[in-house]
Amino acid sequence: MRWLTFLVVLVLAGGLAVPGIAQQKLKAGFVYVGPIGDYGWTHAHDFARKIAEKKLPWLETIYVEKVPEGQTESFIDKLILQGARVIFTTSFGFMDGTLAAAKRYPNHIFAHASGFKRAPNVATYMADFYQVYYLNGLMAGAATKSGKVGYVGAFPIPEVKRHMGAFALGVRAVNPKATVHVRWIYEWFNPTAAKEATEALIAEGADVFAFTEDTPTVVQVAAKRGLPSFGHYSPMHKFAPKHMISGQLVHWDKIYVDFLSKVYAGKYTAENLANVDYWWLLAEGAAELGGEFGMPVNPEWKARLQAVKVGTPDLGRLSVYDLVMKRLAQMSDPKVTFEPFTGPIKDRKGVLRVQSGKRMTVGELNGMEWAAPGIVGPWPKEP
Numbered sequence: 001m002r003w004l005t006f007l008v009v010l011v012l013a014g015g016l017a018v019p020g021i022a023q024q025k026l027k028a029g030f031v032y033v034g035p036i037g038d039y040g041w042t043h044a045h046d047f048a049r050k051i052a053e054k055k056l057p058w059l060e061t062i063y064v065e066k067v068p069e070g071q072t073e074s075f076i077d078k079l080i081l082q083g084a085r086v087i088f089t090t091s092f093g094f095m096d097g098t099l100a101a102a103k104r105y106p107n108h109i110f111a112h113a114s115g116f117k118r119a120p121n122v123a124t125y126m127a128d129f130y131q132v133y134y135l136n137g138l139m140a141g142a143a144t145k146s147g148k149v150g151y152v153g154a155f156p157i158p159e160v161k162r163h164m165g166a167f168a169l170g171v172r173a174v175n176p177k178a179t180v181h182v183r184w185i186y187e188w189f190n191p192t193a194a195k196e197a198t199e200a201l202i203a204e205g206a207d208v209f210a211f212t213e214d215t216p217t218v219v220q221v222a223a224k225r226g227l228p229s230f231g232h233y234s235p236m237h238k239f240a241p242k243h244m245i246s247g248q249l250v251h252w253d254k255i256y257v258d259f260l261s262k263v264y265a266g267k268y269t270a271e272n273l274a275n276v277d278y279w280w281l282l283a284e285g286a287a288e289l290g291g292e293f294g295m296p297v298n299p300e301w302k303a304r305l306q307a308v309k310v311g312t313p314d315l316g317r318l319s320v321y322d323l324v325m326k327r328l329a330q331m332s333d334p335k336v337t338f339e340p341f342t343g344p345i346k347d348r349k350g351v352l353r354v355q356s357g358k359r360m361t362v363g364e365l366n367g368m369e370w371a372a373p374g375i376v377g378p379w380p381k382e383p
Contacts, residue, residue, distance in 0.1 A: 026086065026264050029079030030063040031072065033091035034189040040214025040233045041188065045090045045113075047234075048252030055257055058264060072097025073104075080105060086263055088256070089113065091188070092157055098122060107270050109263055114159055116366050118277065121270035125255050125278035127286035128159075130166040130365065131331045132248040133210070134340035135289050135324050136230045137170020139245050139297070140178075140208045142308040142320040143228050144171075147178045150206030152197045152218050154188050156380040158368045160212050165372035166340045167210055172374045174310050174320055181206055182377035191217040198222060219244055228301070230291070237292035245301045247291035254286050279362050282332045289328055296328065297321065314338075341365065348373050351383075 030049055034042035042065065053061050062082055064075045072094045076087055086109045089098045095115035102110045102122045110122045118124055140149050149171055153160055168180045181204060183197035194217040198209060202225060209229040211218040216239040222229040223240035231237065231247025255278050262268045268276065280286035289296045297305065305321035312318070315326055330338035343354030347370040354360055360368075371379045 025058055025060050026260065027060045027062065027083045028086040028088065028260060029076075029082070029084030030061065031067050031075055031079070031087065031089045031091075031094060032063060032065040033067055033069065033093065034065065034214050036063070036065050038189050038214040039216055039236070042090070042214060044233045044250045045088075045252050048250075048256050051253035052256040052260060055253070056260060056264070059260060067091075067094075069093030069097075073101045076101040076105075080108060085109065086111070086260065092155075092159060109268065109270050109273065111259060111273075116363075118274050120272065120274050123259070123268070123273040123276035123278070125259065125280075127250050127252055127255060127278075127280050128162075128365075129248040129250070129287055130162050131282050131340060132287050132289050133163045134166040134170040135328055136210060136246055136248065137167040137172075138174050138320055138324050138327070139170075139301070139305060140167070140210065140230065141171040141174030142305055142310075143245060143301075144175065144178055144208045146205045146207045147175065148204065148206045149178060149180045150198065150201035150204075150209045151180050151182050152194055152201070152209070152211035152213055153182055153184045154212040155186060156184055158366055161371070161379075162365055162368045163212065164375060165368065165370075168372040168374045169340050169345070172372075173312075174308070174323075179374050179376045182375060182379075184378065184380075185213060187213070189214045191215045194218055195221050202227070216240075235290075235292045237290075237295065237298065241298075242300050244291045244298060245305075246289060246297050249288040249290055249293060251286050251288065254284065255280055277362075281336075282328070283334050283336055289324075297324065346373060347371055347383075348375055 032042045036046040049061050053059050067075045088111050090113045092114045095117055098110055098112045099117055102119050112124050114126050115124050171178050185193040185197050187193055194213040198218050198221040207227050209218050209222045216236045219229045219236050219240045223243040228243050228245050237244055306319040308320045327338055339359045341360040343358045344356040345354040347353050353370055369381050370383055
């Protein structure tokens with residue numbers, strides 16, 4: 001009977017599927033800040049949840065959507081009452097509520113997206129876009145005719161500031177005199193506010209657009225005026241097939257499958273997560289350049305980007321299109337041979353923020369509050 005005992009242990013550890021032997025299910029709950037149909041951040045998390053459930057036959061998932069950030073704990077309670085043993089909270093504003101709930105449920109496992117506070121039963125994770133935003137910035141710098149690039153921002157938190165900063169550094173690398181004009185809407189999901197902000201930026205002369213808001217509104221408004229843009233989080237190419245240059249795409253499923261598999265195998269427990277922090281970028285396959293999966297740059301824009309030449313300290317003079325492709329390869333390499341936040345970098349006030357030859361650490365990126373050169377507009381908590 002030893003062989004049977006051995007097989008059962010392997011099955012319960014997630015290491016082997018044996019016909020006729022029932023596998024123990026693991027139930028995971030997801031807390032979303034927006035609606036699953038937002039076509040942005042929440043849509044991407046929910047898409048990844050479904051992929052994880054398909055890939056992991058022993059996984060069962062449930063979720064709650066449109067959760068106010070001040071009510072995190074009560075919604076976590078609901079998921080746990082439904083049998084969830086693992087809880088994913090997917091918004092920066094859920095951080096403190098997640099920690100509080102974790103103290104009340106010490107035998108449950110929690111993982112918080114985009115945060116930095118951990119505990120024995122709380123891990124953190126992030127599929128970050130700053131590298132992709134830099135690549136988008138290179139293209140935006142080539143595409144602008146007015147020298148004014150518009151950015152519709154959600155909340156002025158370090159994550160969004162980091163993305164704007166990388167974007168602005170990319171713009172300036174190609175077009176040193178260009179500026180990135182910011183409009184904050186203080187909402188993750190508000191198509192009306194995004195539309196108004198885009199129109200205001202157009203009125204100010206902006207002619208290329210990026211954004212952090214969980215709908216394709218900015219893309220659509222810009223396209224109606226014949227202006228280019230970059231998608232955000234989900235594939236938005238279909239909303240402006242001639243005008244969307246590229247964008248940022250996410251693969252949260254890479255993290256969810258890895259994390260849940262380790263929970264199921266017993267590697268992650270409610271006692272050893274204090275140092276577990278996923279910070280996955282291009283090299284890990286968690287982020288992707290493009291407005292559609294498998295399409296880094298819209299073919300409609302390839303020739304135009306090839307026509308713009310730029311000089312670089314390490315690659316010589318080349319087209320912006322080739323520069324984007326080379327930087328993409330460098331950042332996708334496991335060794336990461338190029339990093340956007342490599343010094344010397346001064347902020348927009350002229351203060352040296354990154355020493356020459358140094359790269360910003362994950363901790364510094366997660367706490368970034370300063371504005372990069374070229375950014376124009378209000379910047380709450382600017383040092």
